[in-house]
Amino acid sequence: MKGISRVFSRRGGVRGAVVAAGVGKHARYYRSDLVGTNLHSRFQLQFDRFYESRVKEYTQPTKTPVTVAVTGAAGNIGYALMFRLASGAMLGPDQPIYINAIELPFAMEALKGVIMELRDCAFPLVKGILATDDAEQGFENADYALLVGSKPRSKGQERSDLLKENGGIFETIGRILNKVAKKTCKTTVVGNPANTNCLITAHNAPDIPSENFSSMMRLDHDRGLAQAALKLGHDPQDITEFAVWGNHSATMFPDLTYARLFGETYRHTFGNKEFDAWNEKEFIPTVQQRGAAIIEARGSSSAASAANAAIAQTRDWVHGNDGRWLTMGIKSGGEYGIPEGLWSGFPVEVDGEGNYAIVKDLPISSFQEEQIGKSVKELLSERDAVAELLH
Incomplete structure (x- = not known):
């Protein structure tokens, strides 16, 4: 000195x-x-x-590296996600990371190729990469977990059977997180059915606070923003106070009731008389069926947009987003009539320190109540289908 x-x-x-x-x-x-x-x-x-x-x-001394565990790292979503994560898009340009990439044994060769590409990018923030099919090794001391991998629905398979199969996977993950991850670990569940998988994971990790588990609803949120902005010729970031309620499925309720565009309500800007018909007949069905439309167009489910949403939701959860509303799948405490204990989409605000809170005291119309109720009914049905995993 x-x-x-x-x-x-x-x-x-x-x-x-x-x-x-x-x-x-x-x-x-x-x-x-x-x-x-x-x-x-x-x-x-x-x-x-x-x-x-x-x-x-x-x-500004260098931050201590943190460990991010990613399941399904060699899959389509995982592949699109890994490079964004390594670039600093999720945790910031000054946060070094260790990446623990977790896959099933049959996918380890493909994961090897993903890791080769990651190394070829020479990302300065990446201080180490672990490729493993051992979940305990992969989740050990994890600060963040992105649960991307899940079993897709096979032809002719009943939804209830798929729920049970994936439920067993996420039951195991929950127990392992509880055993080896940090008790402060923040987990974003991407694999479908994301809300119920998140419920199962959190239930089986009782030593980690339930508020540290979130199911990905950001893709639905961003799809809604994009459609609403496109209709009026604006940028998505021009629209505030938009939310999606319920399940990450075709029953979700993308809600423009409170949305504002440069201070004016979206409804007023659109035109009060025309809004309801467009909202009910075009906007809501388009957002609800967007995933199916993408499958129809490209022959496979959305991957890059899902990866982007996982990165964005976790980033804003950790770092905040200037007071804008987000949609996150979080544990209900009974707010807005959504049964306690379900993981549902809610409008939330984040404080930039890793905390979120449901937006309070919003007036709910009979139309909103009906739409939310449809999605809640599905969430309850999913919970009942995996009840044996929740004891």
């Missing part, structure tokens, strides 16, 4: 320390005739970048 202090005093603070640390040699060859030229500008830019990086070393 004495050496650094001596440099500071002689050279004029931090900038002097930077000059002494590596770029001061250029001062010996300073030429006034180059000032204002392209050569001078390039050097000045290099100096400024070097200066800023050294200042950060003194004033």
Whole structure:
């Protein structure tokens, strides 16, 4: 420290320390005739970048790396997600991470290829990558878990049978998280049926607070924003106070009741007389059936948009989003008539410190109540189908 202090005093603070640390040699060859030229500008830019990086070393120590576990890492969604995660899109450009990529044994060769690509990107934030088919190893000391992998529905399979099969998978994951993950671990469930899978996971991880488990509803939220913005020729971020209630399924209720566009209600901007017909006959069905429409168009389910939604939901949960409403699948405490204990989509606000709260005291119309009720009925049916996993 004495050496650094001596440099500071002689050279004029931090900038002097930077000059002494590596770029001061250029001062010996300073030429006034180059000032204002392209050569001078390039050097000045290099100096400024070097200066800023050294200042950060003194004033912003590197954050401690955190561990992010991802299941289904070699699948379509997992593949699209991993590179976004590694780039810092989820936890920020200054947060180093360890990635624990978890797959089933038959997918380990494919996962090997994903890891090869990740390494080829040379992401500076990635401090280590673990590829494993051992869930206990993969979730050990995890700070965050993205549960992407789930069994898809096979031809002719009953929905109740699929619920039980996936339920068994997430029951096991919950127990392992409870055993080896950090008790502060935040978990986002992506694999369908996401809400009920989240319920099962949280139930089987009793030592981790239930508020640390969220099912992904951000894809539904973003789909709704996109459709509402497209209709009026605006950008999605121009619309605020939009929410999606209920299940991550075709029964969800995308709700524009409270939505605002530059301070005006969306309904008023759209036109009060025309709004109801468009909302009920076009907007709601389009958002509800968007997943099916994508399958019809491209021959497989949405992957990149689902990955983006998982990243965005977790990012905003952790870092906040300037006071905008989000939709997250969270545990109901009985709010708005949604039965206690179900994981349902709610409008929430986040504080930027990893906490969220359901938006309170919203007036609910009979139409809203009816739409929410349809989705809640499905959630109750799913819960009943996996009741044996919830004892």
